Amino acid sequence: MSPRELVVLGTASQVPTRRRNHNGYLLRWDGEGLLFDPGEGTQRQLTLAGVSATDITRICLTHFHGDHCLGVPGVVQRLSLDRVARPVHAHYPASGTDHFRALRHACAFHDVLDLREEPVDRDGPIAVGAFGTLSARALDHRVQTFGYRLVEPDGRSIRPDLLDRHGLSGPIVGRLQRDGEVVVDGRTVRLADVSEPRRGQRFAFIMDTRLCDAVFALADGADLLVIESTFLSEDQALAAEYRHLTAAQAGRVAAECGVRTLVLTHFSQRYDDPVRFHAEAAAVFSGDVVVAEDLMRVPVPKRRG
Numbered sequence: 001m002s003p004r005e006l007v008v009l010g011t012a013s014q015v016p017t018r019r020r021n022h023n024g025y026l027l028r029w030d031g032e033g034l035l036f037d038p039g040e041g042t043q044r045q046l047t048l049a050g051v052s053a054t055d056i057t058r059i060c061l062t063h064f065h066g067d068h069c070l071g072v073p074g075v076v077q078r079l080s081l082d083r084v085a086r087p088v089h090a091h092y093p094a095s096g097t098d099h100f101r102a103l104r105h106a107c108a109f110h111d112v113l114d115l116r117e118e119p120v121d122r123d124g125p126i127a128v129g130a131f132g133t134l135s136a137r138a139l140d141h142r143v144q145t146f147g148y149r150l151v152e153p154d155g156r157s158i159r160p161d162l163l164d165r166h167g168l169s170g171p172i173v174g175r176l177q178r179d180g181e182v183v184v185d186g187r188t189v190r191l192a193d194v195s196e197p198r199r200g201q202r203f204a205f206i207m208d209t210r211l212c213d214a215v216f217a218l219a220d221g222a223d224l225l226v227i228e229s230t231f232l233s234e235d236q237a238l239a240a241e242y243r244h245l246t247a248a249q250a251g252r253v254a255a256e257c258g259v260r261t262l263v264l265t266h267f268s269q270r271y272d273d274p275v276r277f278h279a280e281a282a283a284v285f286s287g288d289v290v291v292a293e294d295l296m297r298v299p300v301p302k303r304r305g
């Protein structure tokens with residue numbers, strides 16, 4: 001199974017800088033490649049990050065400000081150029097459907113892409129599959145904005161010592177996993193007898209918003225949380241005015257929600273020292289804090305033993 005990881009494509013907010021491209025994040029999750037908020041320049045960032053267009057299975061937009069969607073034309077045309085054969089699903093706030101259509105058909109190209117538009121108009125699940133459940137929840141920004149959350153169902157992990165104790169090995173183990181129980185020498189062995197509960201992994205993606213209940217609901221128990229921290233606390237009045245978060249608020253969310261790895265991103269071009277974002281979040285959150293840089297890869301943390 002391929003690793004579950006976040007590939008950071010861009011980390012700037014409104015204006016890209018010499019070191020930071022507009023937003024862009026690819027989450028590799030088993031066979032899925034979820035491309036979140038492709039800002040301007042995402043197509044080239046994908047190349048620099050070594051991500052193939054064929055890796056992309058979904059495009060998820062939080063909202064229609066340019067730093068979160070101006071990359072759609074290039075990405076869509078690249079997917080078509082590379083003849084990506086499988087359907088690609090596009091999730092975006094329904095109120096921006098006209099914007100999406102304009103981006104998707106921004107200019108002339110030979111369009112062979114099977115792009116399935118699935119606008120989001122309410123809180124709740126938007127896709128369910130082997131990867132788990134992808135759901136959306138409305139945030140609080142200046143235009144309609146949704147955050148996303150991916151939850152793998154809880155399952156069970158087989159314990160080799162318990163298999164030994166029940167004398168099970170070989171193909172019968174596969175049958176036990178499939179059927180939930182098997183009969184061996186007249187004894188019934190259930191899956192629960194040889195396994196332990198395994199908590200499903202959780203990922204959350206929260207972009208432009210002020211602090212609201214939805215932020216906490218999306219981040220709840222996330223193994224990996226990607227969250228905007230446009231401002232530092234010294235500019236919290238600006239954050240409130242423009243409905244953005246500070247690094248301290250992002251840290252507080254991570255602490256209250258039991259997050260494991262916190263990825264800060266979407267930085268205002270006014271700051272040049274990323275260490276300060278780390279310090280603010282780490283002052284209130286004791287888990288891993290990552291100040292995102294372009295082309296960085298962040299693994300979904302390993303399951304707890």
Ligand SMILES: [Zn+2]
Nearest residue numbers: 013065067208
């Ligand atoms: Zn933004």
